[in-house]
Amino acid sequence: MNQGLQGWLSDSIQELHDASLYKTPRVLESPAGGRVTMDGKEVINFSSNNYLGLANHPKVKQAATEAIEKWGVGAGAVRWIGGTMAIHDELEERLASFKHVESVLVFTSGFTANSGCIPAVVTKKDVIISDELNHASIIDGVRLSAASYRKKEGWVYKHKDMGHLEEILKNAESFEKRMIITDGVFSMDGDIAPLPEIVELAEKYDAFVMVDDAHASGVLGKNGAGSTSHFDLYGRVDIQLGTLSKALGVVGGYIAGSARLKEWLINRGRPYLFSTAHPPAVAAALIAALDIMENDPEPMDRLWSNSRKWKKMLQDEGFDTMGSETPITPVYVGGEKEAQQMEQMLWDEGVYALAIVYPTVGLGKARIRTMPSAAHTDQDLDDALKAFKRVRDQLSK
Ligand SMILES: *Cc1c(COP(=O)(O)O)cnc(C)c1O
Secondary structure, X not given: OOHHHHHHHHHHHHHHHHOOOOOOOOOEOOOOOOEEEEOOEEEEEOOOOOOOOHHHOHHHHHHHHHHHHHHOOOOOOEHHHOOOOHHHHHHHHHHHHHHOOOEEEEEOOHHHHHHHHXXXXXXXXXXXXXXXXXXXXHHHHHHOOOXXXXXXXXXXXXXXXXXXXXXXXXXXXXXXXXXXXXXXXOOOOOOEXXXXXXXXXXXXXXXXXXXXXXXXXXXXXXXXXXXXXXXXXXXXXXXXXEEOOOOOOOOOEEEEEOHHHHHHHHHHOHHHHHOEOOOHXXXXXXXXXXXXXXXXXXXXXXXXXXXXXXXXXXXXXXXOOOOOOOOOEEEEEEOHHHHHHHHHHHHHOOEEOEEEOOOOOOOOOEEEEEOOOOOOOHHHHHHHHHHHHHHHHHHHO
C-alpha cells in the first residue's frame, strides 16, 4: 500500500475528529418507521425522510416482490443499451401525469438527476444563479457545468433575497442563457423558496428556472406533487427535480419538464447514459407508492397534522423552531458543541435526531433537526417532547 496515501488519510481523518466533523453511521436493525431499532436500542426516529411511511408499506412491498418474480432483480444494462424495461417507461408516464408535465426522465437518484441535468442544459456562454443554501447535489451539478456560477464572481444570491436575485439578473444580460436554480424546500431550515417571485423575475429577465423538489415531493402541492403545484405555477417552471428516495420511500430521482428536455437528457445526461437502470422492483414499488399518494389522502394528512402538532408542542415549551414552514423542524441550539451534546443526550433518552452544525449551516447556528412523519403516533410525539424537556433541564443545570 502507498504510504503517502495512507499517511494522508490518517492525518485527514484526525483533522475531522479535531474539528468535531467526524461521522459514523448508526445502523438500523428494523425497517424504517417512526419507532425503530438502531444500534441495539429502540428509539423514536426523527431523522428519516420517509415522510409518508411508504418505505415499509405492505402494498409497496407486495408490488416490489411481484416485480422480482416477473422481471428478476436487475435491469442488466444502462437505460439506452437495453436496460429500459416496460415498467421503467410506465413509471415515467405515471410521474409525468402526476406532475402535469409533458415528460419525466428517471435517474438512479436525486443526486444523479442534478449532476445529470444541470451541466447538460448550459454551455460556457451561460450563467447559473443559485440560492446560497442550495443542496450539495445542486452545487456539485453546477460545478460540473461549463457555465459561470461562482460566488466570488457574484452569481450566488443571499438566501431567498429577491432584491439580490434581481440585481444579479441585471448583471447577467450578456450571457446567452440565464438559469436560476433553487431548492423548493430547504433541507436544513424547512423553509419554502419564494417560487412565484423567482418565476416572475425569471420571466422579466429572460431566465429559466430549475427547482429541486426533493423535500417538497410528497409533502407540498396536490397529492404531494411539489412546489410548482403548491404555488399553482404549472407551465412556468422549466425544470423540476423530484426525488423518489424520500417521501416515495424507495430510491431514485427524476427530471420533469418538456418532451424536448427529456429527449435532450436521454442523449446528454451522463448518469443516465453511463449508469445502470433501476432494478425493476424499484420501479414497481414506486408505481405502488404513487397509487397510494394519488388515491389515499390519509398519509399526507397525517404527515401535516403531525408536523403542525409537533411544532406547536415544541413552541409551547419555548423551543425555537426557526423559520420552518414544512415538516422539517429545526430546534435552534446555537453552539456547535452544545448541539452535539444534545444529540447524544437525546439518543440516551430514546430519540434519534441529528445535530446540524457548521459547515452545513452557519457558525453559531447549530440546531437539532427533527423530521416528524406520517409514521409517528401521538405517543411518539409525546415521548419525544418529554425527552427534549429532560435534556434541556439537564443542560441548564
Ligand atoms: C436528498 C436531496 C437530494 C438527493 O436525492 P436522493 O434521491 O437522495 O439522491 C437532492 N436534492 C435535495 C434538495 C435533497 O434534499
